[in-house]
Amino acid sequence: MTAHFTPETQQNFLAAMQHVYGPFTHLSPSSASTWTPPPNSEGHRGRYLWTDAFAVINFLTLHKSTSNPLYLTLAAHLIQNVHDILGYSRDGTKRLDGATDAEPLKGGLRIGKMEESGPDGDGQYFHYLTIWMFALNRMSLASGTKTYNDLALQLAKTVHPRFMVNRHSQRPRMFWKMSMDLSHPLVRSEGNLDPIDGYVIYKLLQQTDGEGSTVLVEEICDYKKILETKWRGYSSDDSLDLGMTLWTSHWFEGEEEWATGLSQRASRDLGKLNSEGYFDLPTAYRLAFREFGTCLGIRVRDTATELQPIFEALARKLTTTWETKNVVPVPAGGTIEVREKLVPITCVMHATALFPGAFQKDFFCH
Template sequence: MASSTRANRTQLFQKATQIVYGPLDKNLSEESARTWTPPDNPGAGGHRGRYLWTDAFGLVNFITLSKETSSPVYLTLAKRLAETVHSMLGRTRDGSARLPLATDAEPLKGGLRIGKMDAFGSDGDGQYHHYLTLWMFSLDRLALATQEIVYHRLAVQLAKAIHPHFVIRTRQDSPPARMVWKVSTDLKSVLVPSEGHLDAATGFVVYRLLQQTAEHFGDSSGVLESEIADYRELMGGSGKLHVSNDPLDLGMGLWMCHLFRDEEWARTLGDQSLDVARILLAETSSLMTRGASRRLAFREFGTCMGLRCYGTDEALEARVAAVVQFWEKFLDESTDEDLRPISLIMFASALIPGGELDAEDPTLISTSLMVD
């Protein structure tokens, strides 16, 4: 199998990343990296080449590459990607102004657009809570990887800014009642009033990571206490935290659980998710017996990534490897153009979720997406 060894995985990881972000390698000069601009063709696949989910994983993958190749140039590329996302998705679609509520001093106070191709409609642009929390995580990991606090502060700025627009209360002084899935680009209107299955739990996890990093930098301890309390209450509601049969949702749940795996809620959900993964990825399951045209690669890579983060036994790891191998031959020019960038970046994340655990400083857990 092409991706069976770490060296081969790294090679495939680099290849997938370069198809999306251009011909980059560890020999790229620092000077060139500092002036690099992420391409819009193919780019991350969204509006003007930026799509928040894909670029969030892309940023983390650059951090992983810096570890895998021992080249700091990838951290410079990660910083340039962050700057580009903020300048594109933190502004109106025509690029003429920052999003409402944002300022030059607080550029993320207006949130970040998803990067959908259409401005309006059922699949139009707006803001998703689960995309925004993933971007916060990515910025926070960049802060730890570079030891530059500015990226952490941007993540906290974004966290505090978007929270009241997704967490709904019956009165201003009442406990949180529910969350909403999608709001408008200007944060003023609810576009999808239903609640994302993992949104509260992901908020609980990511905001706590931001809090830990604040303590690591000695920067405003307790800055997100009220938001964390809201998410804790919301995720504790009856039926809120359950295993999903959707491959991407299942994988992101496992990823979320591995970050606080010693806590009872995470152990319970994580172990239940492993049971579902064994069924979902079984060689004879309805999903695994379908042809490629009836499957979505990036969603299955989410399962693979989550499993490798949380930890697999020999049988599950064999199934993860089989899924990755199945899709390798389809990740070329013939892949659906719209989904190609997200599929390639998630493929890389499934190959090497990356990251290390610093035993002396637990705030440095998961500099990338996984604890080895």
Template sequence: MAALGTLSHALKDVVSPAGRLTAARAVVDRVYGPAGGHGKDWRPRPLLDNKSRYLWTDAFGVVNYLTLACETGEQRYLDQAAGLIDAVHDTLGRDRAGKARLGNATVEEPTRGGLRIGKVHGEGHPDGDGQYFHYLTKWAFALNRMSLASGEAKYNRWALQLIEAAHPHFVAGSGSGEPHMWWKISIDMSHPVVHSEGNLDPFDGLVTYRLVQEAAEQPGALRREIADMERMVQNKYRRYRSNDPLDLGEALWLSHWALPEGEAWAQLVAERSSAALDDLWCRGYFRQPEPYRLAFREFGTTLGAQVNPAAGGQWAERVDSLHQFWVQHLFTRDADITPVMFAASLAPGAWARDYTPRLRQLAQRLRGNEQ
């Protein structure tokens, strides 16, 4: 980090484009450790609180590295994305003892048994380990983006295999007119742990499955899985409501992938989520004292508002103000999920649909360097 100075110095400017990029670079180095000349041998430092790895956080970490690779042209960020992916598969793709791989997973196909959440507590605890659908789709998205940026098909193949492994265990009534989902299942995928459906899980599935299918080596590989998600989205989208800043930001992010095609669900979800966020802003939710708020949930808002034009231009200034507020409290609650999502909000590049050509250009440049 010598080139960027101390962390506090790097975080002084979180408004200008150059300052935001500098801050994002400093934050990911603080959380995961700098490359330090290790190249392809680099491995991330364990997260704190005895979690070692945490699937949601590390999905954001991978996508952050891809954005930084595109923005800086530095190979080390792509190497770090690859190292983080391997570390997640080697940790969360195994049982909690770290011995056996989950389900049918192998070294060559590490996602065929799903991936653990990475909770501190074991199964049976109210906040115990297991598998979350919305974490798996975040990871599949990260793998898909890595495949585009690196030009290596194996990453999207792993995303596809993860979906194939998880879908039958999370979706009840597959192929019927009214399938529904479980929010959380056991580590071994043998039974649901939380029988309710996540507010956005079908939308997560639809968007992610489509992206993985587009990059798949086998046309139509996820045809039935996508059909299930389309049915659930059609059955559900007219009832979409939320007052949670992370959920609303995620809704903006998900809907922005389908807005250019004019899909009805995307238009309605974008309208309702942006209106709900405006209402939260006007009612003073985002001006409450720090102890009454959770930074990482608000970074869901700031990320979604930046990638979806439906949020409106008023959010540019609001995003800056939230960044300036939270940079003062960045490591108050934790040293992983909050700063990693902050980095994503500072440099949202690879999270956006219109950034996809940049990822492909990176892969082309890498292939050119190898020739």
């Protein structure tokens, strides 16, 4: 990992997280045991799956880095709150179809969009679900509690046949967005990274399930079939897409051909985006949280390439740029560079960009 958890980094990390989740560093054990995460401005009934997934992982970074059990408690409460809101219908009266008290994630998890329907309405995104599976998986490792990985497996098994079509063909396909009840697709096109996310995250879940586990072997095979048709042609000029690609591929880089090749292609495209001056454009034309995804992809990598020093300088430049604009770690009143509804995702991903921690492959091995 190219970032270090210095006192200054930790201060900014905590400031960003507390802007979204309230003051928590001085909570007593008894107060922490009854803590309820405050509602986010961007999410329906206060919860948004992507942002809260990153926050859970950030809490685990804090827990491992400081050995303070407080942060493990906060992660557990945030997980439960997400399940209690996004695992239910929008009016909160019943669990999503297929879910039960015994199997709370068998209906999936809503995105948390403010609108119920329409082009930007609520539903289920596969890439949001996989980042939540990853958060549960990391929680299982951090806490030593198998239950969290079991929940991730439950979610993985549930959503796979809903998002995947033509599973037994040579080239299955995926839907990008499903309805809240997973009954029909809302966007039929395939996400650029969804099959890659599926392959990597499902493999991590299966590894955590125990040596020799084959619990997701069929699902992993489905994703691998798509992955093998996509990675050689990968190209992107999207800063978040490139960062998340570097993050996803780093799990198997140097071990599997596709991961090494995909990482090289994403590095190539990020280098091109940087050299063409995209990151020098006025910030009014850019989105901070997307560039914090770039920083994540850069900073989890240990690969020594000629581009890595350039990328490390870019990551420092990006975090400093948005800090100088008073967008992060705590947005200044009246700033025009970030819309109010994007404040939570921006602050939480800023913390991740500063120190990815639990997002990195070997973080829990040290």
